[in-house]
Amino acid sequence: MSQSSDLIQSAHRTIRLELEAVEGLLAHIDADFVRACEMILASKGRVVVVGMGKSGHVGNKIAATLASTGTTAFFVHPAEASHGDMGMITSDDIILALSNSGTTAEIVTLLPLIKRLGIKLISVTGNPNSTLAKAAEVNLNVHVAHEACPLNLAPTSSTTAALVMGDALAVALLEARGFTAEDFAFSHPGGALGRRLLLKVDNVMHSGDELPNVVRGTLLKDALMEMTRKGLGMTVIVEEDGRLAGIFTDGDLRRTLDREIDIRNATIDSVMTPHGKTAKADMLAAEALKIMEDHKISALVVVDKDDRPVGALNMHDLLRAGVM
Known part of the structure; x- marks a missing residue:
């Protein structure tokens, strides 16, 4: 002692x-x-x-x-x-x-x-x-x-x-x-602050052929096939003119199964989340993360100024990018 x-x-x-x-x-x-x-x-x-x-x-x-x-x-x-x-x-x-x-x-x-x-x-x-x-x-x-x-x-x-x-x-x-904090981030692009202040949604989102996308009225079983092909655990639903109609995620699927809906005959319209929360491509990835956390959701649709889907991202994307 x-x-x-x-x-x-x-x-x-x-x-x-x-x-x-x-x-x-x-x-x-x-x-x-x-x-x-x-x-x-x-x-x-x-x-x-x-x-x-x-x-x-x-x-x-x-x-x-x-x-x-x-x-x-x-x-x-x-x-x-x-x-x-x-x-x-x-x-x-x-x-x-x-x-x-x-x-x-x-x-x-x-x-x-x-x-x-x-x-x-x-x-x-x-x-x-x-x-x-x-x-x-x-x-x-x-x-x-x-x-x-x-x-x-x-x-x-x-x-x-x-x-x-x-x-x-x-x-x-x-x-x-x-x-500023952003100036600091440019000196530390590999650090946590750099990733939070420099990384934009555009840098991490899935776009083009990687974006799960079905038209309103699509059968639920076909929408599930689209989700499986794209592997994001969600799909975007669009109107005939290409504007965002809604989103359907793995979470929505679980809730759908609890409702005992006929998956083979139901349309995506009856089970999707209308419109849903969205992000912009030029938004900081950290801002997109905050939207997800605030609303307790795991995926976001990225839309342009005309509300047309141009991409999507989920929590896994942000985790891989080191934003969270």
Whole structure:
């Protein structure tokens, strides 16, 4: 029990120290932070993030967050920059350099070249009087009183503070640019949000020869054959002029059997759901899903502006597409 208690106390102490480090950042969101945002917003180039060691890992994440929220950014390892990768950076770019001490040799070595090329520099350091901070147009102060490491050596609170400052910068820029959920989705087309915000009904519906379709007055047994051929668990019923008359699904078939209707002689008209709920081809697939969920149905007919069926989809289609 003693060891368990010690482990829990250690974890609590670490979290408290890191919380204090993050809270301390509030005092450093000042005119320098505003200036850094303004520089990036006015830039015609990219944000190039550099950092060594743990700061490099944090820098990688900051670059990824910036890139996915509307600010073109990428990470360059400072040691590699000294051996050719500076060629990736242009005078229109802004360098965002992370170093808790502000004296990281691999970054300090690049300062003369950065100045010579006229590249703007924003530093993220824990020491505003350091070489890096003084060389930068703007320094974002991420000073922490203590690392969460009991030896005050391993980067813990300092890397957390730098990461949170990067998030604050990315979100402030996102809001300043008017970046929307749909913009975010274009950066994440493979993610759940991307599928919900980019996928249209037209992308998942069955159309053309795949659309189960019978005319009003068709015998029920023939409509069932159409359903079997197309395999969607439903069929569309249309008027003589091609407009939507109704829909018949597997659920309707079960209810029909409960009514002891003569399947061989009954017409589809007597058992179909008149008209039914519909969707448009240019509607988001997520909107079609909401219609199904709200009305507790498993299929939708897709109609054009003249109420003529052009497609159909069911829950399985949305499930396969990853919308639900």
